[in-house]
Amino acid sequence: MEEKFNKILTKIEEADGIVIGASNGLSISEGIHLFADNAAFQENFGDFRVKYGFRSIIQGCFYPFPYEEEKWAFFSRMYDYFLYKGEASSVMKNLYELVKDKNYFVVTSNIDDHFRQAGFPNDRLFEIEGSCRNLQCVNGCHNHIYPGDEILSKMAKHQENGKVPLDLFPSCPECGGPMQVHIEVDRNFLRGESWEASYQAYRDFIEKAHGKKIVLLELGVGARNQLIKAPFMNLANHEEHAAYITFNKGPELFIPDAIAEKSIGIDGNIAEVLQQLVQMK
Structure with a gap:
């Protein structure tokens, strides 16, 4: 060797x-491990596992959450899980x-x-x-990708019962519509x-x-x-x-x-x- x-x-x-x-x-x-139903996943995302049945981070990324409050709770918590150590x-x-x-x-x-x-x-x-720390317009009304650290960090810290308060949701600076994390989980992914x-x-x-x-x-x-x-x-x-x-x-x-x-x-x-x-x- x-x-x-x-x-x-x-x-x-x-x-x-x-x-x-x-x-x-x-x-x-x-x-x-994005694909594992391991102790780390259960510790950080166990409530989603119980409520919706998905058993890995990657399944959560593609899950069709019925409510925006829960979608943002998952993605902001994922952001925090990936980057919380700060180094x-x-x-x-x-x-x-x-x-x-x-x-x-x-x-x-x-x-x-x-x-x-x-x-x-x-x-x-x-x-x-894409990256877990960036945001884009869901509608793709324009080509800009935004840093989401401040928003995602705040949402990760202010969750209750697996939900994020409505007033913390980001909206598109151009069209005022909803935003999403800039990772390729659907056809909206913005290049x-x-x-x-x-x-x-x-x-x-x-x-x-x-x-x-x-x-x-x-x-x-x-x-x-x-x-x-x-x-x-x-x-x-x-x-x-x-x-x-x-x-x-x-x-x-x-x-x-x-x-x-x-x-x-x-x-x-x-x-x-x-x-x-x-x-x-």
Whole structure:
């Protein structure tokens, strides 16, 4: 394993550009599992579990709440659960430490905003499915996406019987209509100005890396993922000087034969792997 770690560190050091791709497995390594009916879910969302029967955060995100008071109670509580500590986890700190001096870009389907919390700058980050801390107009009457920290934090703190008071509901500054958290849970998801700018920055980074030594560093992305893994594998296959490095567990650690010679796979706990790499750096 040490030989693999040294090879990874060499690839990162020699890279002209690093593209970090992250999904649910990275969040799990931090102790947040969107798909689990675990003790943390029951402690933080148990009342919703009892009342509506959904058994994970992700099911709650897609649940058709009958009342806005309960919808905002869930999403503001989710925001608080993801970000209440106010500082990055050791996992995210180690990831930042590993690449902070390099030319990098992050693409992630995680909605917890932990990359930005760890110090990754906004202009190097593309959150494909949005962020739990931003708001948008439900009707999409205009393209602006709004920071929702103050509103969501206040709603998280002022709940009674799983409901948020009506006077705390946000309304669209343009049309006066309802708002929602900017995460992709329905067809209303707004690919607004900031989303489009981040997507273009990601594409520009890939284009500028063409023909150079590029490292595709994949963290906790499922074997069948089409948003991140499929494009990463395709890029590794077509870029002569690419290196594909993936961290995951068991069957989710998938490397196709076509790029096997360019790839390094680490089967294990992502938190422990990142800690080891930073110690060896």
